[in-house]
Amino acid sequence: MDFLPLYRDIPKIDGHLHLNTQRPAMMKEAAEEGFSLLTINTEVPFFPNIDEQQQFALEQDHTHSKKIDFITTFSTEHWGETGWQDEAISQIETGLNRGAVGVKIWKNIGMELKDNEGNFVMADHPSFDPIYSFLEKNGIPLLAHLGEPKNCWLPIERMTVTSDVDYFKNHPEYHMHKHLEFPSYEQQLAARDRVLDNYKQLTFIGAHIASLEWSVDRAAEWLDRYPNCGIDLAERVCHLQHQASETPQKVREFITTYQDRIIYGSDQIDDGIHAENEIRSELQTKWRKEFSFFADPGEQTAWNVKEPFPGLHLKREVLEKIFYNNALNYYPKLNC
Numbered sequence: 001m002d003f004l005p006l007y008r009d010i011p012k013i014d015g016h017l018h019l020n021t022q023r024p025a026m027m028k029e030a031a032e033e034g035f036s037l038l039t040i041n042t043e044v045p046f047f048p049n050i051d052e053q054q055q056f057a058l059e060q061d062h063t064h065s066k067k068i069d070f071i072t073t074f075s076t077e078h079w080g081e082t083g084w085q086d087e088a089i090s091q092i093e094t095g096l097n098r099g100a101v102g103v104k105i106w107k108n109i110g111m112e113l114k115d116n117e118g119n120f121v122m123a124d125h126p127s128f129d130p131i132y133s134f135l136e137k138n139g140i141p142l143l144a145h146l147g148e149p150k151n152c153w154l155p156i157e158r159m160t161v162t163s164d165v166d167y168f169k170n171h172p173e174y175h176m177h178k179h180l181e182f183p184s185y186e187q188q189l190a191a192r193d194r195v196l197d198n199y200k201q202l203t204f205i206g207a208h209i210a211s212l213e214w215s216v217d218r219a220a221e222w223l224d225r226y227p228n229c230g231i232d233l234a235e236r237v238c239h240l241q242h243q244a245s246e247t248p249q250k251v252r253e254f255i256t257t258y259q260d261r262i263i264y265g266s267d268q269i270d271d272g273i274h275a276e277n278e279i280r281s282e283l284q285t286k287w288r289k290e291f292s293f294f295a296d297p298g299e300q301t302a303w304n305v306k307e308p309f310p311g312l313h314l315k316r317e318v319l320e321k322i323f324y325n326n327a328l329n330y331y332p333k334l335n336c
């Protein structure tokens, strides 16, 4: 618990979570723990629609908390129809006018959306060019969750973290190891990287360690290749902990080297289903345990990481960047 005084002392942003309900549970917890929040509107089939997600952020009563910021997105429902991109851009503009600090795209691009011939529509499909151009020209940050953790393409017994084992056992339909007709892990990343080769001025944040969570070496190579890009850590801190159980010094060097380009995020979802106090305690535990991993020395454990790992014992100034300043640099419109 050495980290607590520091944790309380520095301002913090959770740069990636999902407020999918009207109730203020996460905002209340954030006020107590010294966090500001950024909710990510996402075109997920089982999420409320994009407009509703926005309203949850906009209609918060701020009596007990700061304002919650949001990142907007656009619908791909009419993808391929004439003029669908104009619709998408006007949906983006509506979000921006309401105060969105960026735009999100999701893994349905590359893993779900198909053209008339039944081919998967990848991130570098020319149909997205007007949208990428619009974002680049207007300096609007693009947060992209493309592809999945590499575990998704591995058999259950080779998966590194228990949370992935649980998830893919329960969702065989998303376990790509079983679906060879889908584009491969490397194809997903290559399509994403071709977008970045074409839009060099685009501010791009690779969600979930840019789907390179399994290797700090690969993530480092990617960050070197794309100097405008940052990453967020949403739901992938366990992959850094897993690597730290084997090569802690390497993980520490990775964080230190890229200390200006890493944004903390929990990926917590509140959809109103679980009790308010459950969500609050889950969020508090996650924030504190993950902060402790970055801040404390000494051996630690996590429920989803098979081996113990040492804390990274990072300097205060590095923690301030990961937990606060970097989010502000990548999303300059944040209110916090």
Ligand SMILES: [Zn+2]
Residues within 6 Å of the ligand: 016, 017, 018, 040, 234, 267
């Ligand atoms: Zn998310």
